[in-house]
Amino acid sequence: MYRNNADSSFCFINRLNGALHDELQQPGEHEPTSALLNYCKRKFLRPYVAILTLVGLNPISTDMSNVRACCSYVQALMVICVLLTGYVLRYLCGYRGDRGFSSIRDIRPGNGSDVCGASAATTTTNTIGELLFGYVVPSVLNLLSFGSAVLVCKVIEHEQLQNLIERVFLLSAKPKRLCRMLWLYLGLALALLLLLFGYACCVVIMQPAQIIKVAWLAEALRDWELCLRIGLLCTILVQDLVEIIVLSSYYIECYLLRVHLETLSHKLLMHSIDSLDWMREILEFRKLLERVNQHVSIPVCFLIVMNLAYAFAGLTYLFKDFDFHYCALQLVLLNIANVMLWLFLGLLPFFVAGSVTRVCQNAQANGHQIRVRPFVYHNTSAEDLNSTLLFASSLDMSAKLFRMPIQSNYLCFAILVVTIVVLTLGMCLNLSALGSF
Template sequence: MSNVSACCSYIQALVILCVLLMGYVLRYLCGYRGDRGFSSYRDIRPGGYGNATDVCDSSGGSKTSNTIGELLFGYVVPSVLNLLSFVSAVLVCKVIEHEQLQNLIERVFLLSAKPKRLCRMLWFYLGVALTLLLLLFAYACCVVIMQPAQIIKVAWLAEKLRNWELCLRIGLLCTILLQDLVEIIILSSYYIECYLLRVHLETLSHKLLMHSIDSLDWMREILEFRKLLERVNQHVSIPVCFLIVMNLAYAFAGLVYLFKDFDFHYCALKLVLLNIANVMLWLFLGLLPFFVAGSVTRVCQNAQANGHQIRVRPFVYHNTSAEDLNSTLLFASSLDMSAKLFRMPIQSNYLCFAILVVTIVVLTLGMCLNLSALGKF
């Protein structure tokens, strides 16, 4: 039975891979990009004549040709990043030993003093993941519905597929939903594992300070925790890193598009709000893994001070020998644990500095590139 289920899981992964590849091709044929929706919000037909009722066309109805740069950086590179994240996630789940995840879940629930609260937090993370998925798909639905006429931008295919317009729109939305679902599953899995690691280490630290666990047992648990953290840093974070690059690239490309190429004067307000919401959503998805990893690093740094804290608790450890206290102090002080992304330790102070730089860049773009975007007074 296990062989049959394993075979079915591989077949499922292969089917998802094929659908993802079809979705990448369909995205290019329709001119749909993650950072701005459709490349041109107008009726794209063979011969280059446009509809008079354009939703938004900053070029005034003129024909826009595709360049190698747009093909490469607008479609190929994001598709490759999304595909690599899926393939690496499959390898992590099916090839690399994942018994440590079960071990982590068991340890967290066995040591937790409030398992019900832990379950509620896990359901909260799942609810946030579902909300993000719905927001991503809602943006795609709005953009596809607002496209006034044919979504196929390739001239020699536009007339041939004119009668399949509804099927193409549904197919595009289904493939976008699958791509977003894969991304949300990968990111939410990373968030949940980081949350379990953080709760596990906080529980161990609390038990040590309350002297409800022996010092030697605490050291053993910390060594097991290091193995679990190493698995997350070395394997689970790999698909997340691919998605971080893609999400931040979408966010910054959307920002540049808003400040430089987007024509606020001739676009509907709902389209402006959609693009702003899209940029904020990609930026949130790109930065959230750093915040989650930074929270794990903060707990790891707090664990280093456990040895000093038990030394200043005379009423809790008054029966413990000085030799045991010193050994615990040395062991805790020598701990060098942190959550890593891109094989780099993630710390909150560096993250705040990066957010400051991003904020300054956004303000600079707004001041220099599109001062008259919202009109004159």
């Protein structure tokens, strides 16, 4: 009987050791630094860089070979060529981001049309203003956004992105959650990409047979109609992909900054980090935040201007120029959805930056919070507590867009103004658009 008890105790100890070994193999706060960094590279850094590589925005690291670095630059140059081709095709086809094909506003029924009475042989002539503000300026903003993103990723970056990700993983107690959030952000980005490209597909398919709207090219390219449609959709897809990846990269980095600062604040309040080490980490966080504010936000600012311009131009077009009497309901709903999508893409960076600013403001109160925790910091001298209090109170950190601090209260006021403007346009400019009853 004694032997049986000893054997069962021995088996229980082996099972317990196995369970402890399996637990230590899971990524967490008790895991060695090298294993945690390896997990970070496999599950977060490499997939993230692979997504950036789709459009040539992968950072140039010091251990990258010259051949790979050269291929990365060539890929970015090829993306620029595709973007330029897409801008030309947009002009030739009369396709605008705020309203689809601009010739729809001249549509009248009874002309043998497919959608809203659009004539298959209709060609339009763009004015200088329409050419400049409808095609040239949005194309320049889109190109400047991608060019500045390439400059940030390949020239200014110097592995700072990897530094940010590794710091967040080393401090975080839940690295699996960080990986899940990465795929959540990428899933939302894919959904936005599908919505943008879906609108373009619907509008191109609904457009009548002749897609070229420039008079002197309409007859010459009549036999290339299908190729032009496919080429236009492919270049629109690349443009949307570039925009979504640039915006998603900014969102992910803002999320990492927010998690980084929240973790530091939690460790300070729980006294799991020394106050002096906390100050050093805060100074490193400030450098990472300044990098995002001064460099990463630049391509996002170009896209914000373009997206909000598309949204407000689409609103004005719907309320003033769009003829609801003669257009199919599906086209009306598509244009409304397009405006809402551009407005969402234009305002979302402000919400993300505002969330980072809110966490930065909360970090200023950490010094006051540890002063009222007698059981946590009862062995800490008053001099150290006062030093931490003064340091935390002097922190002046915030996320910036267009070199301006973004705060939630100002953002809510701006949304209120936009809502009032939209309601005013609906009341004054298109009261009889839907007919009478």
